[in-house]
Structures are given as C-alpha cells and as structure tokens.
Amino acid sequence: MHSILIHRGTLGAGHYFAFIKPTIDDQWYEFNDSLVTPIIKSTALSIGSGGFDTIFEHRDGAIYEKSKSNYTSAYMLVYIRDCDRREMLREIPINEIPPYLKTRFDEENKMNEKLDED
Numbered sequence: 001m002h003s004i005l006i007h008r009g010t011l012g013a014g015h016y017f018a019f020i021k022p023t024i025d026d027q028w029y030e031f032n033d034s035l036v037t038p039i040i041k042s043t044a045l046s047i048g049s050g051g052f053d054t055i056f057e058h059r060d061g062a063i064y065e066k067s068k069s070n071y072t073s074a075y076m077l078v079y080i081r082d083c084d085r086r087e088m089l090r091e092i093p094i095n096e097i098p099p100y101l102k103t104r105f106d107e108e109n110k111m112n113e114k115l116d117e118d
Helices: 041-047 082-088 099-117
Strands: 003-009 014-020 028-032 035-039 052-059 062-069 072-078
Touching: 003 041, 028 041, 035 041
Parallel strands: none
Antiparallel strands: 003 014, 003 072, 014 028, 028 035, 052 062
C-alpha cells in the first residue's frame, strides 16, 4: 500500500487528508492541508476504519471503557506493485523534470514567499 485518502466528517460536511508513504522506506506521513507530519504506520492504517473507537477513561479511581464514534473513512487506497516500487519511488534528478513544471514550481514558490511576507 502506498497511500490512503481519508474523509473525516459526515455526508454534509467534512475534511479531506491523506496518509502517504512517499519513498521506498517504510515511513508514513500525514498530508493535511499545508502540514506534513510523520505518522506511525499502524495509526495510518487504522484511522480510516470508521465505526466506533474504544477509549478508556480514568475517573474516580476506576477505569471505564467507552465507545466513541469515529467519523473517518478511507475512500481510496493506492497500491504500487512490489516490482515497480523502486522505479516509481526513486529520486528524480532535476534535469528530468519537464521545464513547464519547473516554471510552475518557481511561480508557486514565489507566491508562497509573498504570502509568508504578508
């Protein structure tokens, strides 16, 4: 498995984010709006299950088990064949990036720098 696209919320409203393993190693990341953070593989694989989560609460010297609704759903799973992983996840040398993409990246970087300054 290479990535999990997630919807959190209800039919009427919600938020989309993704868990992606972008390199050949086994490190997963959460891509959520402009934040990218490392995440434990087991967490990435379990968050999109929906249904109910069991949580434990410590109260009055005792531990209570509760069910909590989990409104997250994995709506797309992306797989890469093992035989294709090395080629698909390899580092791309700068000279292999098409010129139109370099131009677009430069424009986006300038725009982001301007937003940061403002």
